[in-house]
Amino acid sequence: MRLLTLGGTEFVGRAVVEAALARGWDVTVFHRGRHAPPAGARSLHGDRTDPDGLAALTAEGPWDAVVDTWSAAPPAVRDAARLLRDRAGRYAYVSSCSVYAWPPAAGYTEDAPLVDGASPHADATDYARDKRGGELAAEEAFGADRTLLVRCGLILGPYENIGRLPWWLNRTARGGPVLAPGPRELPLQYVDVRDLAAWTLDALAAGLSGPCNLISPSGHATTAELLEACAAVTGGAAELRWTDPAAVLAAGIQPWTQLPVWVPPDSELHAALHRADVSRALATGLRCRPVRETVADTWHWLRGIGGTAPQRPDRPPVGLDPELEAKALAG
Secondary structure, three states: OEEEEEOOOOHHHHHHHHHHHHOOOEEEEEEOOOOOOOOOOEEEEOOOOOOOOOHHHOOOOOEEEEEEOOOOOOHHHHHHHHHHOOOEEEEEEEEEHHHEOOOOOOOOOOOOOEOOOOOOOOOOOOHHHHHHHHHHHHHHHHOHHHEEEEEEOOEEOOOOOOOHHHHHHHHHHHOEEEEEEOOOOOEEOOEEHHHHHHHHHHHHHHOOOEEEEEOOOOOOEEHHHHHHHHHHHOOOOEEEEEEOHHHHHHOOOOEEOOEEOOOOOOOHHHHHHHOOOOHHHHHOOOOOOOHHHHHHHHHHHHHHOOOOOOOOOOOOOOOOOHHHHHHHHHO
């Protein structure tokens, strides 16, 4: 397989490139040149937001498949897909479950209502409409039968540049009493970035198309399993203090951002983030590694780069201020 990745030097794109190279695929990475792609990939430079930013692609190809991870204004997807539609066989756009109309009901499938107002020609608006606009742009150029829409939820694993799992790892490594939001058995739903990459490549090779909610089954791990794994792999110095959700919220702590991954049970957020139906992904080959493996491999990577994870400039930092945590623990 000859693969082109639009982006491929950070997090999801990098995992896709590494997985493709491991399969012996011929891989080309189109990127801005700020980070080096994995060894073995061919590198093409360009900024797709510039008027002539795609010039490096015009004399290249053909490719069997394209993987695009763009997350901003949809015209960047539109322009790339239009350029590539006669030089690539299939187009995989890494999208998001955020494209579903809010609030999605627990157990929502790929047929759930989608956000209104998205367009492949719109300037950047919000994450949900930008991602839906990217989906529409890919389908407009390649047609629904040649477009794969990989609708991800929470993504964890090595190379994470959002900061969620790295924050928990660094917090438990610091030790002492740790605010652990309950309930312990609250089901989580996420996908290891390497499992996402493997499924996407398998799906492209098999000629799959259409949307797919690509996350683990709800409850693949619980909050306790995730945080206990973090505490264990970082040395066991952390004391998890399990705290009732009402007490967490009463302390003024924001779910998801100040306590990454966690959202209160029985909330719209929990239904949206941790209770999607993933039957289609499982039926088409998604395999999810154990949570401890995801945590341990992320910790190994994080230590290897000095303990500070890269941070996407378009995303705010996550994590809980130590003074607020101490105040909440003091009750």
